[in-house]
Amino acid sequence: MTRKTPLYQAHIDAAARMVDFGGWDLPINYGSQIDEHHTVRNAAGMFDVSHMTVVEIKGQDARAFLSKLLANDIAKLQQPGKALYSCMLNSEGGIIDDLITYFISENHFRMVVNAATHDKDMAWLEKQAGGYEVVVSERRDLAMLAVQGPDARQKTANILSAEDAESAMALNIFQAAQIGDLFIARTGYTGEDGFEIMLPADAAIELWNKLLKEQVKPCGLGARDTLRLEAGMNLYGQDMDETTSPYVSALAWTVALKDEREFIGRSALITQKAAGLKQKLVGLVLEGRGVIRPHQSLINAAGDIVGETTSGSFSPTLKKAIAMARLDRDIVDNCLVDIRGRKLPVRLVKMPFARKGSVCDGILD
Amino acid sequence: MNDVPGDMFYTESHEWVKMDDEIATIGISDHAQGQLGDVVFVELPEVGDAFTAGDPCAVVESVKAASDIYAPISGEVVEVNELLENAPETINDDAYGEGWLFRIKADDPSEVDGLMSAESYVEVNSED
Numbered sequence: 001m002t003r004k005t006p007l008y009q010a011h012i013d014a015a016a017r018m019v020d021f022g023g024w025d026l027p028i029n030y031g032s033q034i035d036e037h038h039t040v041r042n043a044a045g046m047f048d049v050s051h052m053t054v055v056e057i058k059g060q061d062a063r064a065f066l067s068k069l070l071a072n073d074i075a076k077l078q079q080p081g082k083a084l085y086s087c088m089l090n091s092e093g094g095i096i097d098d099l100i101t102y103f104i105s106e107n108h109f110r111m112v113v114n115a116a117t118h119d120k121d122m123a124w125l126e127k128q129a130g131g132y133e134v135v136v137s138e139r140r141d142l143a144m145l146a147v148q149g150p151d152a153r154q155k156t157a158n159i160l161s162a163e164d165a166e167s168a169m170a171l172n173i174f175q176a177a178q179i180g181d182l183f184i185a186r187t188g189y190t191g192e193d194g195f196e197i198m199l200p201a202d203a204a205i206e207l208w209n210k211l212l213k214e215q216v217k218p219c220g221l222g223a224r225d226t227l228r229l230e231a232g233m234n235l236y237g238q239d240m241d242e243t244t245s246p247y248v249s250a251l252a253w254t255v256a257l258k259d260e261r262e263f264i265g266r267s268a269l270i271t272q273k274a275a276g277l278k279q280k281l282v283g284l285v286l287e288g289r290g291v292i293r294p295h296q297s298l299i300n301a302a303g304d305i306v307g308e309t310t311s312g313s314f315s316p317t318l319k320k321a322i323a324m325a326r327l328d329r330d331i332v333d334n335c336l337v338d339i340r341g342r343k344l345p346v347r348l349v350k351m352p353f354a355r356k357g358s359v360c361d362g363i364l365d
Numbered sequence: 366m367n368d369v370p371g372d373m374f375y376t377e378s379h380e381w382v383k384m385d386d387e388i389a390t391i392g393i394s395d396h397a398q399g400q401l402g403d404v405v406f407v408e409l410p411e412v413g414d415a416f417t418a419g420d421p422c423a424v425v426e427s428v429k430a431a432s433d434i435y436a437p438i439s440g441e442v443v444e445v446n447e448l449l450e451n452a453p454e455t456i457n458d459d460a461y462g463e464g465w466l467f468r469i470k471a472d473d474p475s476e477v478d479g480l481m482s483a484e485s486y487v488e489v490n491s492e493d
Binding site: 017028029032033034222226289290291293313314316340 | 399402403405406408424426428429430431454457
C-alpha cells in the first residue's frame with residue numbers, strides 16, 4: 001500500500017505517470033521528462049516533494065545536539081533563516097543520510113531528510129537525542145513544493161501579497177523565512193535558482209493551482225533526477241550510503257573538522273584521511289553514443305576494473321550520457337565504461353556538468 | 366491502449382509486426398514507448414544480420430532504462446530506420462509509423478500467426 005501526498009489528485013488531473021518511490025505514489029513524469037527538464041533549466045517547474053521528511057529539533061540543547069550529530073558545523077548558522085547542507089554520519093564515518101538544517105531560533109532548528117531513509121533516520125535521531133534537552137518530532141502535517149528555474153522566484157512572488165512577495169524576493173541563497181502560511185527557502189536540488197516551500201498539507205492544492213496559472217510546469221521525479229545529476233548533486237542510496245564517507249563521495253567540503261568539535265564519525269574520518277583515501281567520486285561524460293547506467297564498470301588502459309558508476313543517465317542539456325563514478329583515487333586519465341558489454345571511452349570531468357541554464361565550462365570539448 | 370492498429374501483430378514483449386508479403390516491419394507499441402518514456406538512443410541491427418524468433422536484436426534506451434528488443438519472427442534484416450540515429454524521439458511521437466525500427470525478410474511469413482492480434486494485445490495489457 002503506497003502513501004499519497006496531498007497533491008496526489010493534482011498529479012492525476014495533470015495526467016502524471018505515477019510510480020512507487022520508496023513507498024510513495026509519486027509522478028515520474030507528466031508526458032516528457034526531457035521537456036520538464038528543459039523547462040526547469042530555462043523557465044520554471046514545480047515538484048511535489050511532500051514525501052520528504054521534515055523534522056523539528058526543539059529545546060535548549062538543540063544546537064549542541066546538532067553540533068554532535070552533523071559532520072558540517074551547525075555553528076555556521078548564526079542568522080535565523082540560514083540553512084546548512086550536511087551529512088549525518090555513523091561512528092565509522094559512513095553516511096546515514098544527507099540533509100538540510102534550517103536555523104529558526106536558538107531553541108528550534110528544522111531538518112529535511114530523505115524519504116527513503118525515513119525510518120532509520122528517525123530511529124538514529126531519537127537514539128542520539130538521549131542525554132540532550134531536545135524534542136525530535138516529525139511534521140507529517142506539512143506538504144512541500146519545490147519551485148525551480150530561472151523564473152521560479154518571480155512566478156512565486158506573483159501569487160503572493162506585495163508585502164510577502166518582497167520578503168520572498170529578499171531571501172538570499174540558502175536562506176529561509178516563515179512568510180504567512182508558507183515556510184519559503186531559497187534552496188533546491190536542480191542547479192537552478194528557486195524556492196522550496198513547506199506549507200500546511202491542506203493548503204498545498206491551492207498553491208499548486210496558483211502556480212499552474214503562472215505557467216509553472218509540473219515536473220516529475222524523472223526530471224528531478226537528471227537535473228540533480230547535471231548539477232553534480234549526490235543522490236542518497238545511489239552515490240553514497242553507510243559504506244562510503246563524505247571523503248569518497250565528493251563531499252569533503254561539507255565536513256568541518258576544525259575547532260576540535262566532537263561530532264559522530266569524526267575520529268573515523270581522521271583515521272581514514274591519515275591512512276590515505278583510496279577512492280573518489282568523479283563526473284564522467286560519454287564520448288560516443290549510448291547511455292551510462294548505475295553499476296557499470298570503469299576500465300583503465302591496462303584492462304583493469306578501476307571503479308563503478310553510481311549514477312548515470314542521458315543529460316538533456318549536454319545531449320550526451322553523463323555519470324558519477326567512484327574510482328580509484330589515482331585514476332586521472334580517461335577510461336572506458338562497460339555498457340552491456342560494449343566498452344566506450346569516457347572523459348573524467350569536474351562536476352557540475354550543467355547549471356543555471358547551461359553547460360559548465362570544461363565539460364564539453 | 367485505444368489506438369492499437371488492427372493490421373499488425375503483437376508480442377508479449379511489446380514489439381509490433383506489420384507484414385507486406387514476406388517483409389516484416391518491426392517496431393515497439395505505443396504502450397511500450399509510454400512505459401519507457403523519452404527515447405534517447407536506439408541501437409539497431411545491421412542489414413544482413415540473421416535472427417531467430419526471440420533473439421535480442423536491438424536496444425531502445427530511454428532516459429529511464431535500456432530495453433531489449435526481440436525478433437518477433439525469424440529472418441534476415443533488410444533495412445533499418447536510419448532516421449532514429451538522430452531522432453530517436455520519433456519512437457515516442459509515432460510508434461506505429463515513422464518510429465519503426467527495422468525490416469526483416471521472413472524465413473516463414475506464417476510465423477506471425479503465432480503472435481497476438483491487436484485485440485488480444487489490448488486485452489493482455491488492460492490488466493496492468
